[in-house]
Amino acid sequence: MALITRTAGALHRRPRLRLTLLLTAPLLWLAVLYLGSLSVLFVSAFWTTNSFTSEVVKVWSTDNFHELFTVPVFRQVILRSVGVALAVTALCAVIAFPLAFYTARVAKPKWRPLLVVAILTPLWASYLVKVYAWRLILSEGGLADWMLKPFGLSGPGYGLTAAVLTLTYLWLPYMILPIHTALEQLPANLLDASADLGARGWRTFRSVVLPMVLPSVAAGSVFTFSLSLGDYITVQIVGGKTQLIGNLVYSNIELNLPMAAALGTVPVVVIVLYLLAMRRTGALSSL
Amino acid sequence: MEGMAIRLQGLRKSFGETTAVAGVDLEIRDGEFFSMLGPSGSGKTTVLRMIAGFEAPSGGRIELAGQEVTGLAPFERDVHTVFQDYALFPHMTVEQNVAYALKVRKVPKAERLVRARKALAEVRLEGFGKRRPSQLSGGQRQRVALARALVGRPRVLLLDEPLGALDLKLREQMQVELKALQREVGITFVFVTHDQEEALTMSDRIAVFHQGRIEQVGTPAEVYERPATPFVASFVGTSNLLVGESAHRIVGAPGTYSIRPEKIRVLKESAEADQPEHSTAVGTVAEVVYLGDATRFLVDLDAGGRLTALQQNLETSSEDVAAYRGTRVRLQWHRQHAVAVPVPD
Numbered sequence: 001m002a003l004i005t006r007t008a009g010a011l012h013r014r015p016r017l018r019l020t021l022l023l024t025a026p027l028l029w030l031a032v033l034y035l036g037s038l039s040v041l042f043v044s045a046f047w048t049t050n051s052f053t054s055e056v057v058k059v060w061s062t063d064n065f066h067e068l069f070t071v072p073v074f075r076q077v078i079l080r081s082v083g084v085a086l087a088v089t090a091l092c093a094v095i096a097f098p099l100a101f102y103t104a105r106v107a108k109p110k111w112r113p114l115l116v117v118a119i120l121t122p123l124w125a126s127y128l129v130k131v132y133a134w135r136l137i138l139s140e141g142g143l144a145d146w147m148l149k150p151f152g153l154s155g156p157g158y159g160l161t162a163a164v165l166t167l168t169y170l171w172l173p174y175m176i177l178p179i180h181t182a183l184e185q186l187p188a189n190l191l192d193a194s195a196d197l198g199a200r201g202w203r204t205f206r207s208v209v210l211p212m213v214l215p216s217v218a219a220g221s222v223f224t225f226s227l228s229l230g231d232y233i234t235v236q237i238v239g240g241k242t243q244l245i246g247n248l249v250y251s252n253i254e255l256n257l258p259m260a261a262a263l264g265t266v267p268v269v270v271i272v273l274y275l276l277a278m279r280r281t282g283a284l285s286s287l
Numbered sequence: 288m289e290g291m292a293i294r295l296q297g298l299r300k301s302f303g304e305t306t307a308v309a310g311v312d313l314e315i316r317d318g319e320f321f322s323m324l325g326p327s328g329s330g331k332t333t334v335l336r337m338i339a340g341f342e343a344p345s346g347g348r349i350e351l352a353g354q355e356v357t358g359l360a361p362f363e364r365d366v367h368t369v370f371q372d373y374a375l376f377p378h379m380t381v382e383q384n385v386a387y388a389l390k391v392r393k394v395p396k397a398e399r400l401v402r403a404r405k406a407l408a409e410v411r412l413e414g415f416g417k418r419r420p421s422q423l424s425g426g427q428r429q430r431v432a433l434a435r436a437l438v439g440r441p442r443v444l445l446l447d448e449p450l451g452a453l454d455l456k457l458r459e460q461m462q463v464e465l466k467a468l469q470r471e472v473g474i475t476f477v478f479v480t481h482d483q484e485e486a487l488t489m490s491d492r493i494a495v496f497h498q499g500r501i502e503q504v505g506t507p508a509e510v511y512e513r514p515a516t517p518f519v520a521s522f523v524g525t526s527n528l529l530v531g532e533s534a535h536r537i538v539g540a541p542g543t544y545s546i547r548p549e550k551i552r553v554l555k556e557s558a559e560a561d562q563p564e565h566s567t568a569v570g571t572v573a574e575v576v577y578l579g580d581a582t583r584f585l586v587d588l589d590a591g592g593r594l595t596a597l598q599q600n601l602e603t604s605s606e607d608v609a610a611y612r613g614t615r616v617r618l619q620w621h622r623q624h625a626v627a628v629p630v631p632d
Contacts, residue, residue, distance in 0.1 A: 193375075195340075197362075197388040203391055
């Protein structure tokens with residue numbers, strides 16, 4: 001007992017030592033595992049392979065990055081991936097806003113926690129189960145086809161659209177939650193004040209609600225954008241022949257590891273750029 | 288102009304089981320500084336919110352300048368509000384906040400800016416236009432809220448305990464400024480407060496609220512000098528009532544009487560009544576409170592009951608004051624200052 005008391009006392013008198021003991025493990029984890037693997041990835045992107053044996057040759061060259069920007073397939077896939085991530089993010093925002101508005105301000109207060117749970121429920125289910133469910137929905141003669149048939153339409157089938165739809169479904173809760181929180185915290189008397197000064201509903205929405213909730217939309221978009229950009233399984237299951245960056249990384253790992261590494265740095269750079277852009281909106285402080 | 292800014296008839300509001308406003312009739316004149324005074328929960332703020340249109344009445348009628356507005360939305364009423372916690376838009380600059388009412392009405396940008404600057408000058412905040420509300424002090428935010436509500440020159444300005452969050456010094460300063468501003472712009476002000484002193488110093492007329500009803504409407508002097516009910520007597524100023532048997536014995540007639548503490552003089556027990564128009568009562572000093580500029584005596588009367596007397600500290604000092612405790616004194620006041628208060632059944 002005495003020893004414990006003495007140790008606790010000694011720690012109390014040395015805040016620096018306390019902080020060091022507390023942070024060593026997580027910092028090591030971050031530095032070695034996360035930043036370490038990222039630098040290995042980056043370094044190996046500058047290596048090359050023997051085209052006969054597929055063995056990695058540790059010779060410095062910027063050929064891989066040169067190829068990224070010159071080979072049309074790579075350029076297309078990169079642009080397509082960023083496009084998919086942006087489309088998913090935009091769709092999520094458009095769908096999430098009215099939903100969050102309902103759960104945060106329209107629904108009776110006693111129902112709100114239940115609705116939030118309902119929004120979160122899909123996150124408890126396995127990712128693969130959900131994606132395969134969408135594969136069934138979008139299959140030929142599946143639910144989507146069946147529902148659209150009376151209108152003389154058919155479902156999108158497997159392909160880029162299917163991938164965007166499925167990803168939107170997967171990441172929607174990450175968009176709804178921050179918007180819900182922001183709308184819930186919006187002081188009611190600001191809405192009163194706006195109406196009092198002569199603003200109708202639409203004007204209040206544009207001038208008061210939207211600008212105050214926008215940082216949270218941006219916060220949600222950080223999730224939807226980066227999760228979409230990193231995904232490669234969904235597109236394999238419902239994307240038909242569509243290829244995204246993840247698929248190229250995956251298919252290059254065996255044959256050309258340095259090329260895979262070069263491809264792998266692309267989403268990292270894009271996401272860093274995206275985060276920098278979002279930081280300007282104040283999104284990161286509302287995470 | 289028909290001279291009446293607001294007319295309320297049989298106004299009622301219930302929230303579920305609880306009745307917040309239980310039938311209010313009231314007329315507020317054009318250009319008046321009108322206060323709604325009452326303790327929290329007396330219904331004054333709910334009445335204000337119904338005039339603004341934030342709450343729909345459960346019954347009754349609201350007229351603004353002769354037009355019925357009972358069912359209209361807030362943006363359809365020529366009324367602007369200064370909120371208790373100011374409700375400034377945090378994402379807008381001070382200038383944008385003030386110009387909001389003009390922007391909504393599609394006033395051209397150049398004119399908007401000129402009028403916003405003028406409104407800011409009126410509340411003595413020139414040069415603060417580019418700041419955010421979060422960069423201002425409480426008193427400055429208060430002024431921005433005022434400028435924002437005044438810029439559109441509404442028919443009526445509603446103020447919901449606007450000085451509640453300010454410290455005493457600032458509050459007293461704002462009271463003076465607010466009154467001056469109201470005289471300058473000539474708009475009807477409806478001012479909600481629980482502070483009787485604030486209501487007395489600023490208002491042309493006061494309505495005293497109690498349990499969802501109005502107990503008395505009158506000028507500050509009327510409400511203070513001639514309270515219409517025991518509640519008004521106790522809420523506005525210090526409670527000082529003579530009731531029942533002791534009232535009968537001291538005043539000479541049965542009833543309930545209110546005597547303001549500053550009207551009572553504290554004399555030695557042996558002192559004789561100066562003049563026939565004075566009433567006196569003897570008692571023992573139960574408590575003495577030194578207030579700096581004055582001293583408050585709580586005296587238990589021999590005839591029963593307790594009266595509070597307030598004496599200016601013309602000669603007495605704090606050391607003398609304590610010596611009064613437990614001594615015998617004679618209280619004396621002019622007969623006309625014992626005001627008969629009608630007791631409701």
